[in-house]
Amino acid sequence: VPTYKLVVMYDGSRFAGWQIQPGLPTVQGEIAGLLKRICDEPGLRVAGAARTDAGTHALGQVATFTSSRTWETARLHRALNRLLPSDIAVASAEEVDGSFHARRSAAGRVYLYRIACTPVLSPFLARWVHHYRRPLDVESMRRGASQLLGEHDFSSFRAAGDTSATPVKTIRRIEIADREGVVELTVEGTSFLQHMVRAIAGTLLEIGRGHWKASRMETILKARDRGKAGPTLPARGLCLVEVLYPETGGRRSLPGAENR
Amino acid sequence: VPTYKLVVMYDGSRFAGWQIQPGLPTVQGEIAGLLKRICDEPGLRVAGAARTDAGTHALGQVATFTSSRTWETARLHRALNRLLPSDIAVASAEEVDGSFHARRSAAGRVYLYRIACTPVLSPFLARWVHHYRRPLDVESMRRGASQLLGEHDFSSFRAAGDTSATPVKTIRRIEIADREGVVELTVEGTSFLQHMVRAIAGTLLEIGRGHWKASRMETILKARDRGKAGPTLPARGLCLVEVLYPETGGRRSLPGAENR
Numbered sequence: 001v002p003t004y005k006l007v008v009m010y011d012g013s014r015f016a017g018w019q020i021q022p023g024l025p026t027v028q029g030e031i032a033g034l035l036k037r038i039c040d041e042p043g044l045r046v047a048g049a050a051r052t053d054a055g056t057h058a059l060g061q062v063a064t065f066t067s068s069r070t071w072e073t074a075r076l077h078r079a080l081n082r083l084l085p086s087d088i089a090v091a092s093a094e095e096v097d098g099s100f101h102a103r104r105s106a107a108g109r110v111y112l113y114r115i116a117c118t119p120v121l122s123p124f125l126a127r128w129v130h131h132y133r134r135p136l137d138v139e140s141m142r143r144g145a146s147q148l149l150g151e152h153d154f155s156s157f158r159a160a161g162d163t164s165a166t167p168v169k170t171i172r173r174i175e176i177a178d179r180e181g182v183v184e185l186t187v188e189g190t191s192f193l194q195h196m197v198r199a200i201a202g203t204l205l206e207i208g209r210g211h212w213k214a215s216r217m218e219t220i221l222k223a224r225d226r227g228k229a230g231p232t233l234p235a236r237g238l239c240l241v242e243v244l245y246p247e248t249g250g251r252r253s254l255p256g257a258e259n260r
Numbered sequence: 261v262p263t264y265k266l267v268v269m270y271d272g273s274r275f276a277g278w279q280i281q282p283g284l285p286t287v288q289g290e291i292a293g294l295l296k297r298i299c300d301e302p303g304l305r306v307a308g309a310a311r312t313d314a315g316t317h318a319l320g321q322v323a324t325f326t327s328s329r330t331w332e333t334a335r336l337h338r339a340l341n342r343l344l345p346s347d348i349a350v351a352s353a354e355e356v357d358g359s360f361h362a363r364r365s366a367a368g369r370v371y372l373y374r375i376a377c378t379p380v381l382s383p384f385l386a387r388w389v390h391h392y393r394r395p396l397d398v399e400s401m402r403r404g405a406s407q408l409l410g411e412h413d414f415s416s417f418r419a420a421g422d423t424s425a426t427p428v429k430t431i432r433r434i435e436i437a438d439r440e441g442v443v444e445l446t447v448e449g450t451s452f453l454q455h456m457v458r459a460i461a462g463t464l465l466e467i468g469r470g471h472w473k474a475s476r477m478e479t480i481l482k483a484r485d486r487g488k489a490g491p492t493l494p495a496r497g498l499c500l501v502e503v504l505y506p507e508t509g510g511r512r513s514l515p516g517a518e519n520r
Binding site: 081 | 269319331348351383388421
């Protein structure tokens with residue numbers, strides 16, 4: 001059956017997260033609702049690569065759906081963007097191999113957590129950052145963060161309600177940049193526990209503001225105790241930047257395409 | 261009496277403009293309401309440099325108020341930012357000379373109008389730009405804009421409801437930049453007619469998309485007829501960037517301050 005891949009951006013501020021919940025505005029609900037109308041298939045279902053929480057944003061969420069008919073992706077793309085509310089946009093739409101699935105095929109996710117550490121928070125940033133009024137020690141934060149690289153039991157950064165099969169996850173990349181007073185934490189991993197990035201950000205904030213030493217990160221990680229780490233920072237500062245797929249990302253390779 | 265100058269930033273999306281209107285959310289209403297409480301002066305009044313329309317944003321609106329008492333500006337500043345909603349922020353607060361008035365002392369205003377001309381509009385830009393799906397001819401727009409420089413009768417760009425004493429205004433600077441698919445129109449003038457920048461932006465959009473030639477701008481200006489110019493683009497794309505004051509900007513010069 002024809003399978004389609006969408007890359008979706010959203011300002012998560014007014015949504016109860018990605019995943020459909022009865023009676024609540026959700027990103028998946030908005031997209032699935034429109035696709036059912038456009039494709040005239042009431043049973044159409046949309047899969048997402050990551051279940052972003054209420055208030056979390058996305059630059060590169062990936063969604064897949066199958067249809068009984070073949071659609072011209074450029075038209076589908078335009079129709080979706082015309083009908084979606086302005087806080088959701090489809091960056092790209094393409095037909096993919098039927099074996100491709102947004103979540104199951106994903107090999108990694110990249111998240112960004114942003115902390116504005118300026119006395120005054122700009123109203124033009126307020127929707128997408130956490131605000132901390134004083135400067136942060138970015139070097140200490142980097143030393144703390146580096147201790148999380150690799151495969152670990154991340155129980156210390158796991159939400160009480162997390163339903164993952166295992167608390168063991170792998171962080172492949174963790175970087176901290178300071179862009180004009182906004183501290184940007186980028187974390188890449190295979191997959192994440194619920195609230196994991198927000199709890200890591202909260203722990204790094206304790207280090208950055210000098211409340212804890214960078215070396216404490218290792219103690220916290222080894223404790224496997226949520227009570228030992230810093231607070232879960234607000235969803236507002238979190239953004240799903242990219243979902244990574246092996247090789248083609250499920251792109252339908254046309255015969256002879258490799259010669260072009 | 262002690263007089264205070266505030267530089268105010270706001271995301272105008274949910275406001276019925278700057279100016280207080282009974283029963284509607286306004287920026288002036290939010291700030292005046294808080295200052296009355298903080299200063300415990302029910303009669304306190306706040307003046308703004310520009311009456312921005314519903315939906316228009318500001319990076320540098322200027323407001324002044326007088327109080328019967330002297331306030332430590334750093335504390336007043338912090339108190340305001342703690343209590344204001346996240347779509348309004350006070351960038352700075354200072355005591356100024358009693359003769360200083362946000363509107364009457366202003367010598368100029370700088371506005372920015374932004375048009376995103378990309379096929380897909382990012383949800384992270386949607387609140388502060390107008391969206392036009394195709395590329396614009398920025399060179400033609402510049403040629404058209406240059407014809408507006410100087411003192412002219414701007415009746416062709418004047419809203420029906422405008423109450424200015426005269427349609428004659430001076431544009432001192434008009435610039436167009438293209439920043440990664442967002443066309444930015446910057447206009448500096450002494451003061452503006454209602455909707456003037458939005459009507460200029462709408463006319464330049466007609467030129468940029470190739471519907472009109474750049475040379476038509478002169479004909480439109482000379483016609484002094486609102487019907488001849490382009491449409492008034494949405495307030496969403498407009499931002500009051502800066503209010504200009506002669507010399508000190510009303511800053512209270514302390515005796516001996518010039519020697520420091």
